[in-house]
Amino acid sequence: MNSPERALSFLEFNLGAREGGKPVQFESLTLSNLYGFETGDGTLTCYLDVTEELQNRYGTLHGGCIATLVDIIGTAAQLTKYDRSGVSTNISVNYYRPAKGYRTVKIVGEVIKVGRSLHTIEVSVRDKETDQLLAKGIHIKTMTEAPTNLLAMAETFLERSSRAVREDGKPAIFDASALQGIYDIKARPGAITARMKVLEGHRNFMGNLHGGCTATLVDVVGSAALCTTTAKPHVSLSITTNYLRGAPLGSTIRVEAVVGTMAPSIDLTRAARFVNFTTKAKDKEGQPICFDAASLEGIYDVTAEEGAVTCYLRVGLRHRNLMGNLHGGCTAAMVDVIGSAALMTLVEVNHVSLSITTNYLRPAPVGSIVRIEAKVLKPGASVNTIEVFFYDDASGKLLLVEDDKFPGSVTLKQIPKL
Numbered sequence: 001m002n003s004p005e006r007a008l009s010f011l012e013f014n015l016g017a018r019e020g021g022k023p024v025q026f027e028s029l030t031l032s033n034l035y036g037f038e039t040g041d042g043t044l045t046c047y048l049d050v051t052e053e054l055q056n057r058y059g060t061l062h063g064g065c066i067a068t069l070v071d072i073i074g075t076a077a078q079l080t081k082y083d084r085s086g087v088s089t090n091i092s093v094n095y096y097r098p099a100k101g102y103r104t105v106k107i108v109g110e111v112i113k114v115g116r117s118l119h120t121i122e123v124s125v126r127d128k129e130t131d132q133l134l135a136k137g138i139h140i141k142t143m144t145e146a147p148t149n150l151l152a153m154a155e156t157f158l159e160r161s162s163r164a165v166r167e168d169g170k171p172a173i174f175d176a177s178a179l180q181g182i183y184d185i186k187a188r189p190g191a192i193t194a195r196m197k198v199l200e201g202h203r204n205f206m207g208n209l210h211g212g213c214t215a216t217l218v219d220v221v222g223s224a225a226l227c228t229t230t231a232k233p234h235v236s237l238s239i240t241t242n243y244l245r246g247a248p249l250g251s252t253i254r255v256e257a258v259v260g261t262m263a264p265s266i267d268l269t270r271a272a273r274f275v276n277f278t279t280k281a282k283d284k285e286g287q288p289i290c291f292d293a294a295s296l297e298g299i300y301d302v303t304a305e306e307g308a309v310t311c312y313l314r315v316g317l318r319h320r321n322l323m324g325n326l327h328g329g330c331t332a333a334m335v336d337v338i339g340s341a342a343l344m345t346l347v348e349v350n351h352v353s354l355s356i357t358t359n360y361l362r363p364a365p366v367g368s369i370v371r372i373e374a375k376v377l378k379p380g381a382s383v384n385t386i387e388v389f390f391y392d393d394a395s396g397k398l399l400l401v402e403d404d405k406f407p408g409s410v411t412l413k414q415i416p417k418l
Contacts, residue, residue: 004039004080006079006080006083007039007044007076007077007079007080008037008039008076010075010076010079010085011034011037011072011076031048031065031068031069031072033048033049033051034046034047034048034107035047035048039080040080041080041081042077042078042080042081042110042111043077043080043108043109043110043111044073044076044077044080044108044109045106045107045108045109046073046106046107047104047105047106047107047128048069048104048105048107049102049103049104050099050100050101050102050103050104050105051101051102052101055101058098059100059101060098060099060100060101061098061099061100061101061105061125061134063093063095066093066095066099066125066134066135066137067091067093067137069107069123069125069137070091070093070123070137070138070139071088071091071139073107073108073109073123074091074109074121074122074123074137074139074141075121075139075141076109077109077110077111077121077123078109078111078119078121078141081111082119084143085141086119086141086142086143087141087142087189088139088140088141088142089118089140089141089142089354089383090138090139090140090354090355091137091138091139091140092137092138092355092357093135093136093137094135094136094137095134095135096133096134096135096136097127097132097133097134097135098134099125099127099134099135103127103128103129104127104128104129105125105126105127105128105134106125106126106127106128106131107123107124107125107126108123108124108126109121109122109123110122110123116143117142117143117382117383118140118141118142118143118354118382118383119140119141119143120138120139120140120141121138121139121140121141122136122137122138122139123136123137123138123139124136124137125137140354140355142380142382142383151187151188151189151228152187153227153231154187154192154224154225154227154228155185155186155187155192155224157223157224157227158179158182158185158192158194158220158221158224159182159185161173161175161176161179161220161224162175162176162179162180162181162182162220163176164176174216175216175220177201178202178212178213178216178217178220179196179216179217179220180199180201180202181196181197181199182194182195182196182255183195183196185224187224187225187228188228189228189229190225190228190229190258190259191225191228191256191257191258191259192221192224192225192228192256192257193254193255193256193257194221194254194255195252195253195254195255196217196252196253196255197250197251197252197253198247198248198249198250198251198252198253199249200249202249203249206246207248207249208246208247208248208249209246209247209248209253211241211243214241214243215239215241217255218239218241218257219236219239221255221257222239222257223236224257225257225258225259226259228259229259260379268304268305268306268345269304270304270344270345271302271304271309271341271342271344271345272302272303272304272309272341274340274341274344275299275302275309275311275337275338275341276299276302278290278292278293278296278337279292279293279296279297279298279299279337280293280297281293291333292333292337294318295318295319295327295329295330295333296313296330296333296334296337297316297318298313298314298316298318298319299311299312299313299334299372300312300313300314302341304341304342304345305345306345306346307342307345307346307375307376307379308342308345308373308374308375308376309338309341309342309345309373309374310371310372310373310374311338311371311372312369312370312371312372312393313334313369313370313372314367314368314369314370315364315365315366315367315368315369315370316366317366319366320366323363324365324366325363325364325365325366326363326364326365326368326370326399328358328360331358331360331390331399332356332358334372334388334390335356335358335374335388336353336356338372338374338388339356339374339386339388340353340386341374342374342375342376342386342388343376343384343386345376346376346379346384347384351384354383360399361398361399362392362397362398362399363399364390364392364399368392368393368394369392369393369394370390370391370392370393370399371390371391371392371393372388372389372390372391373388373389373391374386374387374388374389375387375388375389
């Protein structure tokens with residue numbers, strides 16, 4: 001299958017997924033009416049009518065629908081050129097004009113930057129008739145993939161663990177007793193999912209899934225997920241299970257295991273030393289020798305723990321803007337530097353910034369003390385997400401956007417491959 005055909009097959013599969021005439025996944029629910037597909041080398045163009053089910057309360061194309069377009073069309077554009085799509089690392093969308101109801105929009109996805117581990121795709125949404133730009137999104141994807149044989153091995157491991165029986169039909173190992181009836185096993189790089197119906201052999205005396213059976217699922221399915229990344233044998237060190245709700249007899253549960261990361265033994269003072277050195281680097285005349293030292297002078301009380309760094313800054317004259325408040329550029333520089341320090345508590349290798357997003361809520365006037373807290377939100381093998389919060393130390397109020405959609409400033413850091 002050539003690349004354009006692969007892209008169109010991807011769209012047909014995702015947008016046309018139905019069961020009994022009804023959509024069975026999010027894409028087929030929202031974007032099943034895409035049409036007029038045209039493919040090129042790293043590009044894909046299509047059209048969408050803004051029908052009533054795609055509109056928001058104002059009668060225009062819903063912002064969530066546009067974000068979904070950036071996701072799906074970005075991936076399809078990538079598949080016109082490459083044989084795999086990787087996984088999404090970041091999706092950002094800028095909205096310029098509303099897409100009015102019952103009009104037609106033109107969507108164009110184009111691969112604009114290709115690296116060894118990251119691909120960047122730009123997706124634009126325009127009014128078909130006027131060609132006005134309505135929205136533009138950037139979709140960044142990480143190109144990691146486990147060998148096919150590892151994925152097959154993981155699925156086989158889980159199937160055999162659940163079906164190991166003796167000649168008399170009784171389970172041959174404990175796994176087979178606890179995992180009897182597991183099905184719909186699907187592996188992807190770093191993760192595996194499966195379903196299981198709660199049978200008589202799984203229940204406790206209250207008629208729910210036994211806690212011991214749940215812990216066994218954590219152990220075995222977790223091992224299967226790890227099998228998607230390595231063929232090396234491994235043993236369990238610790239299993240912690242939190243029970244939230246009961247799964248009654250006869251119900252079907254979905255189990256998903258994702259390989260996370262554990263920090264090695266790292267000198268946490270290294271992160272604090274990095275901040276102190278970076279922000280206080282001066283020449284013989286006492287002048288800052290780098291941008292960090294010039295803009296972030298005055299940071300103090302730097303403390304580090306695993307995956308996090310906290311420090312303070314008294315806003316001085318050198319930090320202010322024309323209105324006498326902490327400069328937005330200075331804030332962004334701190335997101336970068338303090339975010340890097342937080343990551344240094346988990347990894348010892350060098351890293352570079354991929355993206356920095358800063359949202360502002362309240363000003364910090366000259367003389368005020370700002371508390372800065374950086375935390376590694378999502379560690380990864382090559383891309384790490386760090387969240388940074390800025391607080392007024394006196395009132396405790398957050399100085400950056402505080403809402404359910406975007407609770408702080410975020411910086412993405414990449415660990416380059418050597």
